[in-house]
Amino acid sequence: MKIIVGLGNIGLQYDGTRHNTGFMVVDQLAADHQLAFKQVSKMEAMIATGQINGHKVLLVKPTTFMNESGRAVRPIMDYYDVEIEDLVIIHDDMDLPVGKIRLKKKGSAGGHNGLKSLISHLGTQHFNRVKVGIEHPNKQSVVNYVLGKFKPEQQAPFSDSKIEAERAIEEWLDGKTFDQLMNEYN
Template identity: 45%
Template structure:
């Protein structure tokens, strides 16, 4: 059986370095570990890398639509590769965790995250694995929308790069040893 690992983000160079695209950053790291490069899968409106990760057949996926429309691509990828929700891992930014934090969980609500909301609506369930990448809350009165669509500050970049590596490690751990052991190792 195949695992599907989806990194949430927005396509295009203007969004590439933003906080909202941490899911893309983690899938870039995983693709490098797999020795693969993303290519287009037109049937799913997504970019994919297929190969072995943690010894298991895995497809990395990224929607080519905007974050709030991610569910269509995720649903299409799940059908194309015959993946059940139990073998879906979604990597996303999390405002409610400080930068440098990482949490893995199964199920739960979307907590206002439009990418998660779109996936839940498209696949009919929220019961899938999540790797929540802490980006913290915006300072002062800065609107959330502006905050998530800005790059990390230079002072935050090193921490974000470390968490990107840890999130990739957590994905491999979810695949190889399951949720409980991964939570023990990575949920700080």
């Protein structure tokens, strides 16, 4: 089994915001593979289970808010007895332009509070990530920017990056290593 976690904030006021990029990618995966999210009573997450290209997956959207994502992910990994190499985290990245993705196997949080929480709860920086570009706000407040929605001119490139992230995840499920995917997508 593979666990694919999209990071974001739960609640209508956060729908479609840049910081919910991870949620939007896993929502796309679920829709394209006819999987439905539901709240699991014992977990602090919305979870969709099923098959993607014949591979058993858990799509996860933590309901703990971004800053406590690790609090939701660690118990899910423990409950399903999933190894760290079978986990992928999808999240927004201000250091990438809208429309670009980058895959990584390890690294620091880089100021991303969701990643800080994951590193703390998982006890390692060594986990697979799909970073989806949201661009840097320049002079605008970072908080206001990440909690804002994509500008009209950013919609098409963002849509392209969701498709590219989904394709990378599907290729990983089909057996490509993260090293191979990094060479292909980075």
